[in-house]
Amino acid sequence: MLTVGMIAPAELRARLSGDGLVLRTGPFTNLIRSNVPHLIDTVALMYADYPVEPGGGFADFHLDYSLARGMRRWFHAQVRFSYDGSTPFQPLPLAQAYPMLEWTMNWCVSQRAHTYLIIHAAVLEKHGRAIILPAPSGSGKSTLTAALLGHGWRLLSDEMTLVDLDDGNVVPLPRPVSLKNASIDIIRAFRPDAVLSRPVEQTTKGTIAHLKVPAGSIARAVEPARPAHIVFPCWEAGAPLQLELLPKARAFMQVADNCFNYQVLGARGFGALGRLIDASDAHLFRYSSLPDAMGLFERLALGEA
Amino acid sequence: MRLPLLVRALRDPGVVRGLDAAGWDMLLRQAGAANLDAALLVLLEDAGLLDIMPAAPRAHFEWTRAAVASHARATRYEVRQIGQALAGLGLPLILLKGAAYAMAGLGAGRGRLFSDIDILVPKAHLSEVEAALMMHGWITTHHDAYDQRYYRQWMHELPPMQHARRGNAIDVHHAILPETAPVRPDPDSLRAHARPVDGMPGLAVLAPHDMVLHSAVHLFFDGEFDKGLRDLFDLHRLLGQFGAEPGFWAGLPARARALQLGRPLFYALRYCRLVFGTAVPEEVMDVVAQDGPPPAMRPLMDSLFERALRPLHPSCETRASAIARFLLYVRGNWLRMPPLLLSRHLFHKAFIAPRAQTTP
Numbered sequence: 001m002l003t004v005g006m007i008a009p010a011e012l013r014a015r016l017s018g019d020g021l022v023l024r025t026g027p028f029t030n031l032i033r034s035n036v037p038h039l040i041d042t043v044a045l046m047y048a049d050y051p052v053e054p055g056g057g058f059a060d061f062h063l064d065y066s067l068a069r070g071m072r073r074w075f076h077a078q079v080r081f082s083y084d085g086s087t088p089f090q091p092l093p094l095a096q097a098y099p100m101l102e103w104t105m106n107w108c109v110s111q112r113a114h115t116y117l118i119i120h121a122a123v124l125e126k127h128g129r130a131i132i133l134p135a136p137s138g139s140g141k142s143t144l145t146a147a148l149l150g151h152g153w154r155l156l157s158d159e160m161t162l163v164d165l166d167d168g169n170v171v172p173l174p175r176p177v178s179l180k181n182a183s184i185d186i187i188r189a190f191r192p193d194a195v196l197s198r199p200v201e202q203t204t205k206g207t208i209a210h211l212k213v214p215a216g217s218i219a220r221a222v223e224p225a226r227p228a229h230i231v232f233p234c235w236e237a238g239a240p241l242q243l244e245l246l247p248k249a250r251a252f253m254q255v256a257d258n259c260f261n262y263q264v265l266g267a268r269g270f271g272a273l274g275r276l277i278d279a280s281d282a283h284l285f286r287y288s289s290l291p292d293a294m295g296l297f298e299r300l301a302l303g304e305a
Numbered sequence: 306m307r308l309p310l311l312v313r314a315l316r317d318p319g320v321v322r323g324l325d326a327a328g329w330d331m332l333l334r335q336a337g338a339a340n341l342d343a344a345l346l347v348l349l350e351d352a353g354l355l356d357i358m359p360a361a362p363r364a365h366f367e368w369t370r371a372a373v374a375s376h377a378r379a380t381r382y383e384v385r386q387i388g389q390a391l392a393g394l395g396l397p398l399i400l401l402k403g404a405a406y407a408m409a410g411l412g413a414g415r416g417r418l419f420s421d422i423d424i425l426v427p428k429a430h431l432s433e434v435e436a437a438l439m440m441h442g443w444i445t446t447h448h449d450a451y452d453q454r455y456y457r458q459w460m461h462e463l464p465p466m467q468h469a470r471r472g473n474a475i476d477v478h479h480a481i482l483p484e485t486a487p488v489r490p491d492p493d494s495l496r497a498h499a500r501p502v503d504g505m506p507g508l509a510v511l512a513p514h515d516m517v518l519h520s521a522v523h524l525f526f527d528g529e530f531d532k533g534l535r536d537l538f539d540l541h542r543l544l545g546q547f548g549a550e551p552g553f554w555a556g557l558p559a560r561a562r563a564l565q566l567g568r569p570l571f572y573a574l575r576y577c578r579l580v581f582g583t584a585v586p587e588e589v590m591d592v593v594a595q596d597g598p599p600p601a602m603r604p605l606m607d608s609l610f611e612r613a614l615r616p617l618h619p620s621c622e623t624r625a626s627a628i629a630r631f632l633l634y635v636r637g638n639w640l641r642m643p644p645l646l647l648s649r650h651l652f653h654k655a656f657i658a659p660r661a662q663t664t665p
Contacts, residue, residue, distance in 0.1 A: 029361070057326035058361045062334065084334050085619040114371035115364060264375040 005048030015055075016040050020062075022053040026162070026173035026221050028113070030105060031059035035066055036079055039097040042197050046098075046176050049215040061108040065097055083108075099200055099208045102178065106159050109173070110260040116162040116171060117272045118260040123156040123170050124148055126301040129228035130170050132161050132280070134258040140235030140287075143183040146211045147290045148297060150191040155217040156225060160260070165268055168275045169224035174217045176210035184209045190290055229300050230255060230282040233293075241296060242286040243305065251282030308580070309621050311335035314345060315538060316582055318352040329362040331620060338618035339534045342366075343373045343416035376418050380407050383422055383473050388507055390441035394433055397509040399425040399499050401478060401519060405510040406539070409502050413542035421465065421474035425496060425511075428479035435463055435477065442469050451653055459485045459642065481519050482526060485642045488565035490522070495564075513547040514560040521573035522566055528637020530613040530630055534580075537614055540573050541581040548584065558592040567596025576610055609633055 004012065004023065015021045017040075020033040034040060053059075061083075068078035068091050078091035081104050088107075092100050110118055121134035122145040135141040145158055156172040164171055176197070179187055184199055184207065195212035230251060231243075246254070255273060256262050262269045287293040299305040310332050313320050324332060336342040346366045349355055355363065388398050400408055403419030426434045447453060447464040456464040461480035467473070480492040498512040511519055520543060524536040547553045561570040571593045577583035578590075598606055612629035615621040638647055 027364075058330040058333075058359065060361065060365070085338060085617075085622075112365075112368050112372075114368045261371075264371055266375060266378060268371070 002052045003048065004044060004050050004052055007052065009044065012044055013037075013040050016043070019055050020059075022055055022057075022059055023047060024051040024053055025105070025175055026157075027171055028060045028109065028173070029053050029058070030061045030063060030108070031055075032101075033064045033066075034097075034101075036094065036097045038094075039065055039079070039101065042098040043101070045195070046197055046210060046212050049213070049218045061105070063101070063104060063108070065101060067094070093202075095200055096203055098197060098210070099178075099203055102176065102210060105175070109160055109162075113162070114261055114264055115165060117165060117262065117265060117269055117276070119161040119163065119255060120159065120258045120260060121161040121255075122158045122177075123161040123225075123227075124153045125156055125170075125225040126153045126298070127303075128226065129301050129303065130156060130225035131229045131231055131297065131300060132170070132227055133231050133233055134161070134255055135233055136258070138180075139233050140183075141233050142177050142179055143186060143235070144233055144287075144290070144293060146177050146179060146183070146187045146194065147190055148294060149177070149211070149214055149217070150193065151294060151298075153297075153301075154220055154225075155213050163227070163272055163276055164224065165265070165272045167224075168227070168272065168279060170227055171224050172217075172221045174213045174221055176213055179209050179211055181206045186290075187211065227276055227280045228303075230277075230280045231285045231300070232283070233285045233287070235288065236286055237288055239286045239288045241289070241292045242284075243296060244284045244286075246282040246284055248277050248282070251280075252277045255282075309335055309615055309618075311339060311341065311345070311616050312534070312580060315341070315348065318348045318354055321349065321354055322357060326359060326361075329359060333362055333365055335616040335618045335620060339616035340418065340532055341535050341538060341616075342369050343418055344535075344538060345416070346370060346373070347416035373416055373418065377407065379473070380404060380422070383468075383471070383475075384408055384508070386441070386468075387422065387424065387438075387475060390437050390443075391434060392507075394430065394437060396426060396430060396434075397496075397499065397501070398507055399496060399509045399511070401425055401481075401511065402523065402539075405516065406543075408505065408508060409510045411543070412546045413539050417539065421476050423476045423478060425478045425481075425492070425499075427496065428492065431463065431477070431479055435466075438466055438475065438477070442471075443467065443475060444469050446474070449658070451658065455650070459483055459646070481522055483641050485646055486526070486640060487643075490518070490564035490566055495519075513543075513550065513553060514557055515564070517543050517547065517557070517573070518561055518564055518566045518570060521569040525569040525572040526637065526640050528634040528641075530633055531617050533614045534616055537573075537576055537580055541577045541583045544574075544577060544583050544585070554586050554589050558589060558596075561593070561596070567593065568598070571597040572606075572610065576614055579607075579611070580614055 016033060017035045020031040023030045023032055064082045066080050067073055068080045072078040077094040079094050079097040079100060080091040081089055081100055119134055121132050122141050123130055123132045124145060133141045142158055149155055155174045156170055157174060158177040160173055162171040162173055187194055197210040199207050199209040201207045232254065252273060296305060314332055336345045346369050384404060391398060401423035403417050404422040406414030406417055443466040445464045446467050453464060456462060461478055461483050463477040466475050481490055495511060495515050498515055499509040500512055502508040502510055520540050524533060561567045574585045574590060574593055578585050609629045609632055612626040613633050615626065642650060
């Protein structure tokens with residue numbers, strides 16, 4: 001299987017600025033084109049272990065990131081995203097090209113892929129048990145995810161949990177983990193081995209860096225997982241470790257609030273979410289120390305907590 | 306000019322049998338860009354062709370199917386809410402365009418997605434309707450004084466209103482062409498001919514002739530062709546369904562003349578035939594041709610419309626298609642406003658509105 005890392009840098013540049021690179025992420029194929037040099041370098045680094053599909057066939061999404069033309073090429077240079085010829089978003093400062101690629105790749109999935117219940121949640125698996133972490137930005141979900149990845153956990157997704165509408169399994173979509181502001185240094189200190197993209201400042205979400213996904217998680221991207229727990233994390237300075245069981249009905253409503261397409265799916269979404277809640281234990285989780293949190297997650301994965 | 310793949314598939318769904326992966330890629334991209342992916346799904350499903358699709362493009366159709374079902378649910382709900390908001394006014398709720406096709410259960414409504422609901426009310430009741438909608442949570446979207454005046458004085462509709470909580474938009478029309486247009490299809494006659502929707506008390510849609518003519522006006526009196534192919538496909542499906550009813554074809558040209566809409570009907574029939582191969586009786590074509598543009602103009606109009614009525618997708622774009630769309634944009638505005646008013650309007654849009662936006 002061809003991966004991005006096997007393609008020589010010059011050839012990768014030629015593909016991206018030519019007919020495009022067909023990158024496979026979980027169940028999706030993304031035809032990506034770009035003439036932005038630093039974006040090409042970052043894709044080479046972050047997606048080195050991802051499969052590349054042959055060109056000239058069918059691709060799910062057609063994405064193009066180009067240097068803005070005219071004055072914006074030179075003065076306050078910008079990157080312009082187009083989706084198969086249409087431009088749904090305003091250009092961004094050139095330095096934000098890579099976060100823009102990640103956001104727009106998420107957007108493609110959350111807007112279209114309605115054969116899944118799509119929850120705004122990270123999801124990890126160990127010992128055959130998947131733990132879903134739905135949470136708004138700022139709850140420490142990605143920090144916790146990044147920490148767990150260094151300790152034998154498999155990443156299924158950092159942003160979007162895809163629940164198969166038919167069998168209720170979580171379908172992996174492992175993509176780089178987005179770390180914001182203070183989390184970047186926390187993870188650098190906590191996991192010196194972690195590979196991070198160059199931090200980008202002054203995005204709408206503050207400073208952003210992405211964590212490279214372990215090769216093992218990408219290799220197992222074809223392997224769905226059974227959901228076992230839904231954990232709503234909440235980081236709070238100095239808080240003792242606390243895991244509180246959430247009643248099913250409240251869990252249902254809270255997960256529904258974190259779905260991208262619960263409304264779109266109608267009765268099918270209601271059914272799928274109901275089965276997910278039935279199959280999982282839901283908890284509110286407060287923590288301040290990453291090592292303590294990881295110990296608790298290990299017990300959850302072993303079915304002991 | 307060779308027809309784009311999407312158009313060939315809409316004419317004859319069987320062409321998908323010959324597609325390889327790259328062909329499916331192109332077909333779905335063109336369909337997405339033209340806002341016709343859901344309509345294509347309906348056609349392929351009716352033709353029993355979904356099962357020959359490779360898995361990856363097939364998944365896209367399943368995604369689309371969910372979006373279509375959700376859209377249909379939301380439409381029914383929204384129409385019910387509008388009906389309740391206007392219930393006290395004693396007016397029938399006359400739906401136009403997409404919402405009408407959907408609620409009347411027409412073939413043209415299957416797989417037809419739209420973003421706003423259009424209704425037609427008597428001009429004399431406009432302020433009551435607006436007040437009732439505001440009481441029920443719809444608010445105007447254009448707060449700029451010029452825009453308010455543009456709609457209220459010159460256009461055939463209120464400034465679009467949006468529901469504060471649900472975000473759904475409604476366009477309240479009192480006519481089907483602007484007050485400033487050279488022809489004035491009589492709104493009283495349109496409303497008088499409107500037909501109730503079976504099984505939905507209080508709900509009405511335009512009569513078949515008028516529905517076709519409104520669709521034709523909407524496409525051929527307007528300057529924007531970004532959804533041009535989708536609108537032409539509406540006409541194709543409406544003509545296909547109504548054309549099978551007795552008396553439809555015989556009465557269509559006369560009704561068009563009564564509403565001063567012979568020209569847009571000519572274009573509608575001509576391009577439906579050319580693009581989709583719609584079955585239009587020869588004698589109808591002959592009568593309607595008398596209302597067409599002068600014969601010397603026809604090659605020019607053909608070359609413009611044939612370019613503008615293609616999917617808005619890079620695979621169909623040429624330098625000529627961009628020029629064609631620009632010329633048709635100018636033409637559309639020309640048809641809607643007299644020259645002096647138009648130059649004033651375009652001057653405002655180009656120079657005054659952007660400055661007003663940048664000053665807080």
